[in-house]
Amino acid sequence: EIVLTQSPGTLSLSPGERATLSCRASQSVSSTFLAWYQQKPGQAPRLLIYGASSRATGIPDRFSGSGSGTDFTLTISRLEPEDFAVYYCQQYGSLLWTFGQGTKVEIK
Amino acid sequence: VQLLESGGGLVQPGGSLRLSCAASGFSFGTFAMSWVRQAPGKGLEWVSSISGSGGGTYYADSVKGRFTISRDNAKNTVYLQMNSLRAEDTAVYYCAKPHLPSGYFDDWGQGTLVTVSS
Numbered sequence: 001e002i003v004l005t006q007s008p009g010t011l012s013l014s015p016g017e018r019a020t021l022s023c024r025a026s027q028s029v030s031s032t033f034l035a036w037y038q039q040k041p042g043q044a045p046r047l048l049i050y051g052a053s054s055r056a057t058g059i060p061d062r063f064s065g066s067g068s069g070t071d072f073t074l075t076i077s078r079l080e081p082e083d084f085a086v087y088y089c090q091q092y093g094s095l096l097w098t099f100g101q102g103t104k105v106e107i108k
Numbered sequence: 109v110q111l112l113e114s115g116g117g118l119v120q121p122g123g124s125l126r127l128s129c130a131a132s133g134f135s136f137g138t139f140a141m142s143w144v145r146q147a148p149g150k151g152l153e154w155v156s157s158i159s160g161s162g163g164g165t166y167y168a169d170s171v172k173g174r175f176t177i178s179r180d181n182a183k184n185t186v187y188l189q190m191n192s193l194r195a196e197d198t199a200v201y202y203c204a205k206p207h208l209p210s211g212y213f214d215d216w217g218q219g220t221l222v223t224v225s226s
Contacts (some may be wrong), residue, residue, distance in 0.1 A: 044202055
């Protein structure tokens, strides 16, 4: 089973700042099978990025994904007030799905 | 796309519960479906998935042998039968639609809370 480790656990930033979130896999993951989600309190997760770098429908272009192999990154270029939330990476392979433990982006 | 879960509630350890997810807005029988759960204050955990035909079922190790996923394509509904429930199964259970072959979840329900406690 592939384990995804996200860092940092919490990111304290101000609106307008850049956020860089990391997701490291215990073994190589094809970019096709790597996704990112945003979750706000009391809500279901929302798909942000699929295929490591493709934005889902309706996702603003301040969100971008990159990476390959075992290291993937979600970048929010300029934080808006509505971006403070928890972010999860997820991978799929061999009929199994795994999620990272999440990174909380909080207001500094 | 709409996914509407139901069936959550309070159950004693060792008990059983069946969750349902009613789907609409897409050709249900042609898509795999999944359950993902989230324990209070914790992260997301994939639980189980089923192929569009129902012929393929897949489980996380943590629920294998205790949970059974099934679907009724005539009713556009997917189910999760949960037996031998434990305190650690307490969570919000989300129904989600995986986009295959890439595996990302592009649609989610609002979730239903299952509490296992005496």
